[in-house]
Amino acid sequence: MSVLLIAEHNNKELRPFTLNAATAASHIDNDVHAVIIGHNCEEAAKALSKLEFIKKVIQVEAAYYENFVAENFAPVIVKLADNYSHIISSANTFGKNLMPRIAAALDTSQISDITKVIAPDTFLRPIYAGNAFATVKSKDAKKCVTIRPTSFDACESTGGSASIEKAEASEEFSKTKFVKREEVKSDRPELGTARVVVSGGRGMQSGDNFKLITSLADKLNAAIGASRAAVDAGYISNDHQVGQTGKVVVPDLYIAVGISGAIQHLAGMKESKVIVAINKDGEAPIFSVADYGLEADLFEAVPQFLEELNKLNTIQK
Amino acid sequence: MKILVAVKRVIDYNVQIRVKEDNSGVVTDNVKMSTNPPDDNAIEEAVKIKEAGKATEVVAVSIGEEKAQETVRKALAVGADRGILVKTEGVVEPLSVSKLLQKIVEKEKPDLVFMGKQAIDDDCNQTGQMLSALLNWPQATFASKIEIKDGKLEVTREIDEGLETIEINVPAIVTCDLRLNEPRYASLPNIMKAKKKPIEQLNASDLGVDISPRIEQIKVEEPPKRKAGIKVSSVSELVQKLKNEAKVI
DSSP, X not given: OEEEEEOOBOSSSBOTHHHHHHHHHHHHOSOEEEEEXXXXXXXXXXXHHTSTTEEEXXXXXXXXXXXXOHHHHHHHXXXXXXXXXEEEEESSHHHHHHHHHHHHHTTOOOEEEEXXXXXXXXXXEEEGGGTEEEEEEEOSSSEEEEEOGGGSOOOOSSSXXXXXXXXXXXXXXXXXXXEEEXXXXXXXXXXXXOSEEEEEOGGGOSTTTHHHHHHHHHXXXXXXXXXXXXXXXXXXXXXXXBSTTSBOOOOSEEEEESOOOOHHHHTTTTTOSEEEEEESOTTOGGGGTOSEEEESOHHHHHHHHHHHXXXXXXXXX | OEEEEEEOEEEOTTOOOXXXXXXXXXXXXXOOEEXXXXXXXXXXXXXXXXXXXXXXXXXXXXXXXGGGHHHHHHHHHTTOSEEEEEEOOSOOOHHHHHHHHHHHHHHHOOSEEEEESOOTTTOOOOHHHHHHHHHTOOEEXXXXXXXXXXXXXEEEEEETTEEEEEEEESSEEEEEOTTSOOOOOOOHHHHHHHTTSOEEEEEGXXXXXXXXXXXXXXXXXXXXOOOXXXXXXXXXXXXXXXXXXXXXX
């Protein structure tokens, strides 16, 4: 049977991890359909129909789908589920919020945050903050799976020509009302997909000092990350948190500045290709995962780093 | 208003876990166990709401082996009024946990159910959402702020893009983020008092729920080890290595 991918979007555009989830879905079966639930989401539905791997798009529209309330989305998917062996979404806050609601309604034991499809019923997933990996096999007839986006390549956004079908909306769930969303707008690369990430930790000592991180990120065309300690201390907003309960990033280059490297933080970044750690405590656990460790006072090292980069002038964009 | 708080006993967050040699799981013998960290936030929030005069009773429930009683006892020591332990053996998947919690909710009739957003052992992040689906209640996941307003809750949720605020009717489920509050430590007198608070013990089989696993754990392995790195002595050496050796800038 076919695989149903739940598209994530903002009613105008697809959110980037939809492309990674499409790839993961294609590892399970060739016949991947995608459902897009939203309000005036024509453009996003069209973009979805052009993705590599997608054979059919199902578009479901209603005003109350505008803000992605899981209580409204779940019944739509449950109604479609009869025709599918697998339901797939990303294991980001969108999919984490939604998928268990679907799985419970289908009486299926969900498999969260997979990093590999071993067989259509067998998956690899990290447990204990990535300090162990479990190979798990689902015995349920229908499988609800969320995928770790950074473990699957984004599919091509062109080349597909799926048909777009409309399906009926489900009843509105009136006991949950969306109030507002405060998104942090930025011209920087997205943390989850950036080629370079510069992260600051408790060692930054203040929100003001985070300017050093910003300058370095500007220079490297990087996204800005942070440890939980830095977010808790109010140095930077929550959407920058990297770690077990924040975001998982796998950039080509991860620069950890003033981050000690608690296992909960390492869980979110230790798969990065090249890791740099700048910390004045030579015993900090971050050095155990760093390819290049610099034991130094960050308030001296980061300005020097900027100077050296200025000399190079060959930063890859 | 009555608040039910679900708490899970897990390997302490500071422990570096080890995979068993036969790859059947992780070593739990003689390992320090604690309350799942965001469950501490869930208890704290419930107790704060009660202290503010907006709740009349806080009930802590745990599902797990006999020793999970310690986790319930800790919740009682920080201010929960009474406890429930549903005894189970072996792995209990989030779907089963939510079915057991559903039975407890039907019996206890709480107005709110709080729990951590994720357990730090299996990292599933499912139970709260599943319970709300089974009860057809509203869900507010990843909560970093909760305000009670005329029988409704206004909840700020941490999402990938920033923050989202939703308003939900009671009864409802809230899953708590670590930033929701600062959990208190239990004082010695309160630990002593907690010993006298009642904990009702039930067996999962008494609740008439099939909790047999649907997922077979084939093996558990260590993650691939990173190649040992080097220490550089200066920023210019670092930049040279990044440019010429790693070729990432």
